[in-house]
Amino acid sequence: MQDKHKKLLSRSGFYAGAVFVVLTVSFLLMSLPMGGGEHPGVTFSRTYAQELGLEPQELLVNILDDLQVRRFRIPAYWSLIESQPDVWTYDWLDSDLDNIAARGGTVTLAIGEKLPRWPECWIPDWASQMPQEEREQAVLRYLEKTVNRYKNHPAIEMWQVENEPGFPFGTCPPVRREFIDQELTLVKSLDQTRPIATTDSGELSMWKLGRKVDLLGVSVYRVVIGPLGIFRYWFMPPQFYLRKGQAVQRLWKFEDFYISEFQMEPWTKRPSLTVTPIDEQMQTFDIQQMRENIDFARSSGISKIDYWGVEWWYWMKKVHNQPIFWEQAKTLFP
Template structure:
């Protein structure tokens, strides 16, 4: 038993020493961005345009990830966001496809949900083409993101099983219509990364520190920051950055509205926000997009401005 504990101790010393050594070689020059969902801001009973303009003018964010929800199909909303970003010389990652940021993950129009998978996919490709043709000449768009964590097919509502051939068709369509780089994302903790990294020009990962499972409750991943960088190199070593860093609570009921403010602070404190940012900086990736900007604004409106104020220090 004593020998086993000694081996275990040596193992942990090696692991933690690896992070300390890694920290000596990583760049501290990190740029931050945010994902913004007009749909989620509206669900929080916020004026989404007011929130978006505050992100640009108060936080002074210069890097944005914006969805083009298929089930919204009101591209005037996207027009507005791109126009305002361009005025402020901000850069945008525009997401395409069925699976996009925010619950229910797969944003499929009601009249299309009941169609056979093949027909849904055909119509999805038509919508992707419509979006690209509308925006491909926009200089503020830096990358196209094709789907959002497409290989993570067990997460989301009304989502089909991951179809690699369909993802290839989407990527091929985007390449035929535009020469802008393509980004695909995967779960930092649960994804294998190989397929999305192989199909994309730029690879994005999500990093979540505290998650919820109906069986286990809340839990944290026992991973050190440099794990993600090593995993990137092993998976193909394509340009990788953090497309989604947890900066809001993981709600067990999926809803912020209706949850007491004190409970929300308990689920994700300002200190946890700072810790997550420091953790992400130690991954060695030079770009970090934060997840939760709508919630920071919501909390500011509830008398908890600490999240919004801390974010200001990152962008200013």
């Protein structure tokens, strides 16, 4: 009996060791360089530029002409477009899209009530107190108006419907799954020529929303601040997102995925980076972290990557006389 027990322990040890070796080899393989970031872009938020005290038009021109960016994600904020019921203001968005189109650039236009940049929720004040059903009908009207306005614009490459609608972050009320289906169906009926995307957390979800769209965008964050302080995703190798995507792609049967939000600016627990001391910002994102993030992106195996933080790079250059981030970013856009 004792010999049998020893054999069992020995066999268990062998299997545990084998599993450890497989996991270690898998981890190392996922760390091998295999390309990535061949089709780079940025998210450009007019409201965030203004929060940083920048002139949005000036910034956009510099992104286009100095950085030579040609792929953009632009949020069509409902609260800016329809700040009063049935009063539609598109001049700022017309101007941005025209500037990008004039230089041969393309845009993923993000539409919906939950869109990139804090507070994540971009519902106009007049609609925020509506009963849910009425507010949802108002959202659909804004979607219809916006898609119809831009579906023939030469810059529009793709529609993104909502931003991480299944991830509880920001001040938005939860977006009902049934309502997301309504939004996607409406946009598809209005423009059958362009792909439709939505987004999800790269680390903290199973990307289930991918089964509802043509493409799924996911976020990648390397350093964040949580309840226990600064948290680094050091244990996730570059190809983690590629392998996860390939696995869930088979599970949920969606067409493709890409990185819609790759962290390239600091994380703050304060209301804004404008009130966060620079030395505190450097704790989560300094130039060394930027270079490491670039290396990570280029080893991810994912070709289409939209970087997050272009407004901050310019703010550091113009307001704080630290052009090093802006200059480093030029290596991203050949």
